[in-house]
Amino acid sequence: MPILEVRDLHKSFGRNKVLDGISFSLDQGATLAVIGSSGSGKTTLLRCLNFLEQPDHGNILVNGQTIFDAKDAPMLTEHSKRQKRFHFGLVFQSFNLFPQYTVLKNITLAVELLAKGQAGKPDFTGIETQARDLLTQMGLIDKEAFYPYQLSGGQQQRVAIARALALKPEILCFDEPTSALDPELTGEVLKVVRELAQKKTTMVIVTHEMAFARDVADHVLYMDEGRIIEEGSSEQVFSQPAHERTKQFLSRFSGGSA
Amino acid sequence: MPILEVRDLHKSFGRNKVLDGISFSLDQGATLAVIGSSGSGKTTLLRCLNFLEQPDHGNILVNGQTIFDAKDAPMLTEHSKRQKRFHFGLVFQSFNLFPQYTVLKNITLAVELLAKGQAGKPDFTGIETQARDLLTQMGLIDKEAFYPYQLSGGQQQRVAIARALALKPEILCFDEPTSALDPELTGEVLKVVRELAQKKTTMVIVTHEMAFARDVADHVLYMDEGRIIEEGSSEQVFSQPAHERTKQFLSRFSGGSA
């Protein structure tokens, strides 16, 4: 059974049809790369998975259980939305770290608030220990007391990844995690994502870095105008794209400058 | 005789020595790429050429004529600085277009003001025609009435290039012209720069795009901590770097992800 299953997702903004029947599934521990030109709906797809947008139609299943069905959407309470969100983690393109908190607090804040809301005495020491473990994993353990503005973009993005991981999501989503970074800083972040993939973290990665997508992803979706045009293993999509559109899109990158 | 000659340029900010004896020369029509890690002083060098910073020591010669000598610097008037600036054009990393003017006006503004300050009746029609020619060259002729915010980053940067070219500088400087752009938009700008190189525009380009530097530059400077560590033809520096530092720096890029 796949860990994530998306069935016939539709989403429009006004008259603009942004997702036009998206269906795919993802296995536990696999890495899915979503590629496609600007405006094809990649970000919207991730936002739907994370309940930041509400699809007009379709279902989302995690571990075979329906966590979203557009038919029941009007009855969805804030509370149940929040519960369902915990299946997913999202790393934003622009990091969105909390500027008033230190690196450590950025990571622990949500976990602590969650622990307080639950029965029993919250184990704050345990939460901090776990956050420090994550920081070590990200190579940032010496920065725990820094504020976000004191970090480079690449370091900020790694903190954002740690923050998402701290809630132990089953599926981690990335929206162009390196596009706000200088080329030099990109490397650090991609390295961390690659390590996560090796540890069999289930991930959905929207990216413009084709070489990276080819390297790290098990599975690739190529989207265009809200539809999945091509889907397959990384090798398949990059070496032998079946569709003309995909070929054209990929040629832009192989012919690129860097 | 080289068109640009820089002799032993030094510049400190407080105790921080940022340029530590920079000397090089550049031939008419040649393209110079300046590479080096972050903080090595590349931007400061360009800013010194454009009189945005005042070097503490050293000379700058254009066409064999000294246009800057640190010894005479205290006597430099605003007016003579302005005159000397016209030898150079500068395209900023962050474009710095004027948000309140249309694309066309961004290009003509400085030229018109200059014409007004000179004897004779200013030829505004001629100035506009020239600006339109430049826009055509940049592939933006249909955008002349747009405001900067209505353009993509790549289009904005091309307007910035046209704006700099409109003053017919002898030497055009670029400070990481693509680093504020999405990977997809980078291509457009690099294409324009490549065309300028083919037309034998004398250029100094600070860039992180190694592949591009290798492609387009005749000559490459590798800077580190305010000094030129390695200098030579593009082929020489990229294929057979002489210094350990340079090798290390370049390996980061060839091993990069994209």
Next chain:
Amino acid sequence: MTEIQSILLRLWDSFGLNIRLFGLTLVCALPLGLGIAFLSMSRVKVIAWCSKTLVWVIRGTPLMLQVLIIFFAPGLLNLGAPWGSGASARFAAATVAFIINYACYFSEIFRGGILGVPIGQQEAGEVLGMTRAQIFYRVTLLQVIKRILPAMSNEVITLVKDTSLARIISIKEIIMMAQEYTAKGLIWPLFSTGLFFLAFVGLLTLLFNYLERKLDYIKV
């Protein structure tokens, strides 16, 4: 004690009224203003409209008139005397008028500050499973405070000087006290009140500078 000293002492005493009016207004108008700001941003059109109209009327008319109306209107309209007539009643009425007036001003500042926080901060909170209240108090609020501090500091300094408007309903604040000396033929006390205001405003400026430095680490 010389006469000058005793006059200054009485002025200082009556300046206590200005300070109390200032303090009470600040303490109550800040949360009330935040509430009005939320109403103005309400998704229910009617609520937002009412709230915005209130703010518009209050900001569009002189505070002095508002003080007069709040104190006198009940009696003039034969609605009884909610305030009574003594000094404390007048002070209560003035305080209410000031709170309403400043809450409206503050609400506009809050609204601008809240709208200025990038939506990404809110979304980051949502994605991390925080509740609305947690997002507001733990994520947004401090960033709002940081953003609005300069505008707030202006408004608060204006409030200090506005407190002397309360004399329109015979609250013996410092300027009214000074005018009593003017009535006796002594002019300097009136002009000396400027120093009291200046000193207090100076203190507030230091405080706000301190706060701004304190929040300097938040780069929004």
Next chain:
Amino acid sequence: MTEIQSILLRLWDSFGLNIRLFGLTLVCALPLGLGIAFLSMSRVKVIAWCSKTLVWVIRGTPLMLQVLIIFFAPGLLNLGAPWGSGASARFAAATVAFIINYACYFSEIFRGGILGVPIGQQEAGEVLGMTRAQIFYRVTLLQVIKRILPAMSNEVITLVKDTSLARIISIKEIIMMAQEYTAKGLIWPLFSTGLFFLAFVGLLTLLFNYLERKLDYIKV
């Protein structure tokens, strides 16, 4: 003409004084404020310090006191009578006091606006060989105006209401006129002045909204 109409007409007449004081203050305080802003940013420490101190003192004391001092101080200090004594003299003194006060407020707004324009805009102008004046008038100014419009709109609306402070030196503006009726036992004219202010503020709000929309195309 009924009595009500004739009273409203007289109120409207005296509101003309408020409007004139408003207009004159605005027209003079805006450029003066810009000048003070430049002085405050001067690289010559002494000038910057003097200018900042002036602004601090003016912003730290009530406008009403400033009006009193400007009008009375010369005579009280035996420096002659620069203003004379008639109604137009009073108006002149009030106008000067208002201009100084508001110029100081405006100067802080201008300063914030100018410092807020990214240095890159200035540098882009320099690199294109523009003179300092050209850069200021052609590049910076409009961006400054765009930035400060909301703060200016607040301050200008406050000015409308502040004009009635001029009655402290017997300028027969609308509220003083209304109080004349109050003295005769007619109370409603005083409260009706609120409508005059509200209407004028409403007009200004529309004007500022229009300006903001006009400058909307500048994305700073």
Next chain:
Amino acid sequence: EESDLHHLQAKGSIIIGYTVYAPMNYTDENGVFTGFDTELAIKVSEVLGLTPEFVEINWETKEIELAAKTIDCIWNGLTIDEERKANMEITIPYVKNAQVVVMKAGNAYESTASLEGKTVVAEAGSAGEKTVQSDPGLQKAEYVSKEVQTACLMEVSAGTADAAVLDLTLANAMIGEGTDYAGLVIVDRLAVEDYGVAFRKGSDAAEAVNQAFRQLKEEGYLEELAEKYGLDLAL
């Protein structure tokens, strides 16, 4: 309409609106609140069986205070005139006053005609203002009204006005030795007038106070009090 006197008696107190105005209502060197009107009002309240409650008010808003019932009467050297009689219920006169012309010492003054073309100040809506507007000499002067009487003296002192027209009682208390207005003198006495106590229009309390005045006059209390403060009685 309910009887105002019953209303006062029901609550057992009378709220007296005043402004600080020597010698009528003021605080003496010992910090005791006193004055002719203060003492008289206390006495009359006693006669009426009411507890006096003094509330300092703004002279500009006295009519609103009265109408809004935040005070029950204005007892503060209020000059009786037709307009006020029409809008408020005023007692019989109890003290005489005059309007005086105050100028800087050393200025030439013969009659009000000397002020032709000069600036004259008086309090807006005061008896002084009415004097200025009705006196043939003063009509030719440029008139400026002030919010309060005391500000008139500042104007003359600052040279921003040439003469002020105000109450004799006030002028006596405010100018001369020991004040900031030592350089001012009274140069003329104009309209003689009377002071009364003002109640809400139609109030029967005014008549009750009239009774009390008559009784106190008979008892000799009023003469004594007037002598203490140097005033002329009007009844």
